[in-house]
Amino acid sequence: MKKIAIIGGGNLGTAIAEGLLKSKFCKASDIIVTKRNTATLNALAQRGVKITSDNNDAVSKSDIIILAVKPYQVSEVLNSFKNALSSKHVLVSVVTGVLIKDIQENSQKKIPVFRAMPNTAIAIQQSMTCLSFTNAAATQISFVNKLFSTLGRVAVIDEKLMDAATVLGACGTAYAMRYIRANIQGGIEIGFDAATASLIAAQTVKGAAELLLEKGSHPEQEIDKVTTPKGCTIAGLNEMEHQGFSSSLIKGIATSYNKIVKG
Numbered sequence: 001m002k003k004i005a006i007i008g009g010g011n012l013g014t015a016i017a018e019g020l021l022k023s024k025f026c027k028a029s030d031i032i033v034t035k036r037n038t039a040t041l042n043a044l045a046q047r048g049v050k051i052t053s054d055n056n057d058a059v060s061k062s063d064i065i066i067l068a069v070k071p072y073q074v075s076e077v078l079n080s081f082k083n084a085l086s087s088k089h090v091l092v093s094v095v096t097g098v099l100i101k102d103i104q105e106n107s108q109k110k111i112p113v114f115r116a117m118p119n120t121a122i123a124i125q126q127s128m129t130c131l132s133f134t135n136a137a138a139t140q141i142s143f144v145n146k147l148f149s150t151l152g153r154v155a156v157i158d159e160k161l162m163d164a165a166t167v168l169g170a171c172g173t174a175y176a177m178r179y180i181r182a183n184i185q186g187g188i189e190i191g192f193d194a195a196t197a198s199l200i201a202a203q204t205v206k207g208a209a210e211l212l213l214e215k216g217s218h219p220e221q222e223i224d225k226v227t228t229p230k231g232c233t234i235a236g237l238n239e240m241e242h243q244g245f246s247s248s249l250i251k252g253i254a255t256s257y258n259k260i261v262k263g
């Protein structure tokens with residue numbers, strides 16, 4: 001089994017480690033997690049994951065390196081372990097906005113580099129992860145794909161779509177949360193207590209998403225099944241559209257994208 005070093009055991013890094021443990025993708029002893037202040041990683045250490053603040057040591061003992069630090073830390077952190085990098089390594093960066101070519105330049109080694117854009121549902125193995133890569137062999141692509149597939153769904157994309165993937169896949173979690181919250185507020189207004197409204201709203205959205213994922217149908221096909229002529233669903237839906245529902249979502253997505261691309 002390949003050894004996996006997670007460099008940067010923060011929110012995302014620990015969520016990936018937890019997901020790998022939960023899915024039994026690898027043994028705890030095959031994972032090494034690093035950060036400068038290792039005290040916050042005690043829970044992982046107790047489960048058998050190796051913890052260290054020595055990036056160089058972690059990299060030299062691993063095959064797959066998952067880089068999960070903040071974008072402004074990338075250059076310094078790559079510098080801290082570049083001497084330990086060799087041809088056996090595969091580097092996977094989950095860092096937002098840092099290009100594969102910049103990671104290659106900083107690492108100064110011709111190793112396969114992957115970029116992955118997961119979302120916070122990775123902690124419960126329900127992430128949507130977009131992947132792109134360069135220089136990788138078929139076995140390495142298959143391994144990294146399998147790793148993220150144990151943590152949710154995977155789409156292989158062109159790197160030029162990574163900013164779009166950040167918006168739709170990672171910011172998308174926040175958009176969905178706001179949609180669910182609005183449903184809860186509406187649910188309370190029509191008579192439910194907050195806890196019941198939250199359960200109904202979240203499970204209904206989960207069920208709707210599962211219908212699309214499992215059946216591969218188009219949203220409008222599923223909407224047609226719910227909308228009786230002259231009924232309450234179509235009346236509510238049309239009112240939402242008159243108020244700019246779809247348009248506001250599309251404009252929000254485009255605004256997030258422009259913020260990434262134009263700053």
Ligand SMILES: NC(=O)c1ccc[n+]([C@@H]2O[C@H](COP(=O)([O-])OP(=O)(O)OC[C@H]3O[C@@H](n4cnc5c(N)ncnc54)[C@H](OP(=O)(O)O)[C@@H]3O)[C@@H](O)[C@H]2O)c1
Pocket residue numbers: 007008009010011012013034035036037038055068069070071073076077080094095096117118119120170
């Ligand atoms: N959260 C998301 O939904 C999400 C989704 C997709 C991508 N991302 C990207 O993933 C990256 C990590 O995000 P995050 O939310 O997990 O950030 P975070 O919680 O701040 O984690 C970064 C970790 O890096 C550690 N670190 C800093 N310098 C280090 C060094 N020299 N050696 C080893 N570890 C070091 C920090 O711990 P110490 O200070 O103790 O060293 C910190 O725990 C970001 O680039 C983000 O853009 C996040």
